Amino acid sequence: MLDIQFIRDNSELVAEKSKQKGYDVDISQLLELDGQRRTRLTQIEELRARRNTLNDEAKGQRPTDEQIAAGKQLKEELVQLETELKGLEAHYDELLKKVPNMPLEDVPVGVSEDENVVARTVGEKTHFDFTPKSHWEIAEARDLIDKERATKVAGPRFAYIKGDLVRLQFAIIQFVLATVGDEHIIQHLIEENHLNLTAKPFMPVLPPAMIKTDVFAAMDRLEPRDDRYKVGEPEDDLWLQGSAEHTLGSMYKDEILDAAQLPVRYIGYSSSFRREAGTYGKDTEGIIRMHQFDKLEMEVFSTPETGLDEHKLLCAIQEYLVQQLGLPYQVIQKCTADIGKPNARGIDLEVWMPGQDKYRETHTADYMTDYQTRRLKTRGRKADGQIVLLHTNDATAFALGRIMVAVIENFQTADGHVKVPEVLQPYMGGSQEF
RNA sequence: GGAAGGGUGUCCGAGUGGUCGAUGGAAACGGUCUUGAAAACCGUCGUGCCGGCAACGGUACCGUGGGUUCGAAUCCCACCCCUUCCGCCA
Numbered sequence A: 001m002l003d004i005q006f007i008r009d010n011s012e013l014v015a016e017k018s019k020q021k022g023y024d025v026d027i028s029q030l031l032e033l034d035g036q037r038r039t040r041l042t043q044i045e046e047l048r049a050r051r052n053t054l055n056d057e058a059k060g061q062r063p064t065d066e067q068i069a070a071g072k073q074l075k076e077e078l079v080q081l082e083t084e085l086k087g088l089e090a091h092y093d094e095l096l097k098k099v100p101n102m103p104l105e106d107v108p109v110g111v112s113e114d115e116n117v118v119a120r121t122v123g124e125k126t127h128f129d130f131t132p133k134s135h136w137e138i139a140e141a142r143d144l145i146d147k148e149r150a151t152k153v154a155g156p157r158f159a160y161i162k163g164d165l166v167r168l169q170f171a172i173i174q175f176v177l178a179t180v181g182d183e184h185i186i187q188h189l190i191e192e193n194h195l196n197l198t199a200k201p202f203m204p205v206l207p208p209a210m211i212k213t214d215v216f217a218a219m220d221r222l223e224p225r226d227d228r229y230k231v232g233e234p235e236d237d238l239w240l241q242g243s244a245e246h247t248l249g250s251m252y253k254d255e256i257l258d259a260a261q262l263p264v265r266y267i268g269y270s271s272s273f274r275r276e277a278g279t280y281g282k283d284t285e286g287i288i289r290m291h292q293f294d295k296l297e298m299e300v301f302s303t304p305e306t307g308l309d310e311h312k313l314l315c316a317i318q319e320y321l322v323q324q325l326g327l328p329y330q331v332i333q334k335c336t337a338d339i340g341k342p343n344a345r346g347i348d349l350e351v352w353m354p355g356q357d358k359y360r361e362t363h364t365a366d367y368m369t370d371y372q373t374r375r376l377k378t379r380g381r382k383a384d385g386q387i388v389l390l391h392t393n394d395a396t397a398f399a400l401g402r403i404m405v406a407v408i409e410n411f412q413t414a415d416g417h418v419k420v421p422e423v424l425q426p427y428m429g430g431s432q433e434f
Numbered sequence B: 001g002g003a004a005g006g007g008u009g010u011c012c013g014a015g016u017g018g019u020c021g022a023u024g025g026a027a028a029c030g031g032u033c034u035u036g037a038a039a040a041c042c043g044u045c046g047u048g049c050c051g052g053c054a055a056c057g058g059u060a061c062c063g064u065g066g067g068u069u070c071g072a073a074u075c076c077c078a079c080c081c082c083u084u085c086c087g088c089c090a
Helices: A004-009 A011-020 A027-058 A065-099 A137-141 A147-156 A164-178 A183-192 A213-218 A244-248 A302-326 A372-376 A400-408 A424-427
Strands: A115-123 A203-205 A208-213 A229-231 A238-242 A256-258 A266-273 A294-303 A329-331 A347-352 A358-369 A380-381 A387-389 A391-399
Touching: A004 A011, A004 A027, A011 A027, A027 A065, A137 A400, A164 A183, A164 A294, A164 A302, A164 A391, A183 A302, A203 A358, A208 A213, A208 A244, A213 A238, A213 A372, A213 A387, A229 A294, A229 A391, A244 A266, A244 A294, A266 A400, A294 A302, A294 A400, A302 A329, A302 A347, A302 A358, A302 A391, A302 A400, A329 A358, A347 A400, A358 A400, A372 A391, A391 A400
Parallel strands: A203 A266, A256 A380
Antiparallel strands: A115 A329, A208 A238, A229 A238, A266 A294, A294 A391, A329 A347, A347 A358, A358 A391, A380 A387
């Protein structure tokens, strides 16, 4: 949610930037409602002040009939005005929540993801002396993925991941925890990118996989609901999270953190769940697009001053991780239409997938400024006692399914095996190939 | 799931209808004292919203939502959460 004061002061800018992001919000109507609401509020507070005065006068003694009559009169007027205010505020809240976060200046303006900008390409597309297969062909032949039985048991877009592919997944997890938990690596990336940050390592977290409706909404990740799984109806008001970001970013709801604790850097590991509504027939082969996938997600809470640098650090970590695996990729600067409602800036990494002959999205880094924390009431107390809304950042470390697809396709051998990236070998008992 | 107890500010904790935004203690911050520190003493010390350039004024908030009342932290109802015991369970 945006600050209403900011919208009052910058109504034209807000209207324009909302439009750039593809959100049709009536700012003038919002401001009109805001005005009506404030008028009512002032009237109500005047009546309440009179009520309080009356109460002070009647204190400690039996109130006179006149006082009681005046009180009753005030009560009636208040009830009416308060009812009106409630109606106004409901409408006002609805409109206010519709206003998206403002994109930063360097976010390209575009009406669809086609207008995302390739910022740069890193590494050469993998070259083979043979025709590379898709991960699906390799995994099926080697019994590393069983989708058929998963479909029988759970439906389409589920899979049994098996054998060495499971070992690979756990190796990647270990590698990521070791990397982002190493303050020397963090320090190196901070210096390399000239960021003004501390080298605090990321703490691993296993978050809940489910989230309450109101918290999900406050994160502004509940929509589109079509893509979410509601669970436990009607007894439980719960959804399966679509990313550990949802349960990590909301964990300090209604809390004030000491500035000394900041930044809070987490690396969360969780299964994520997406209904993938409207993607029928898309990516049906293999495990590129699944209803359930495991993901390592970074989440950072910081002061407003360091929010953007934290975002850049997360982007640097993403690239570092992909480089360490030896995968070719490109960096995508997402345009206004594609960054998402709560985002001020969004960067994707797309890794080269030889089996599909294209770059595919494997990473996203989102910078939300204080858009989420305003509704969550996640704040920080600075050394001088000042209270500020914190800034949130989230970024994929690795989406395990997709990154294993990339590893299989980029490191495949002519005989249908997979070479293990060097950095992962220690975590796979020294195996160089499977 | 059953029984009992409980949710008050950064923390602990008092408060059962008006004198309570809330006693007291701790922590924190500023100061006095001290060679320095500790102790002691003095002072400061919640958040949101509305108005105001500001100083400040008003208002709301005692788990959440309703209700009773001229007036609610306090009484009533519903719900949520926590603790303990029992049951069940990885």
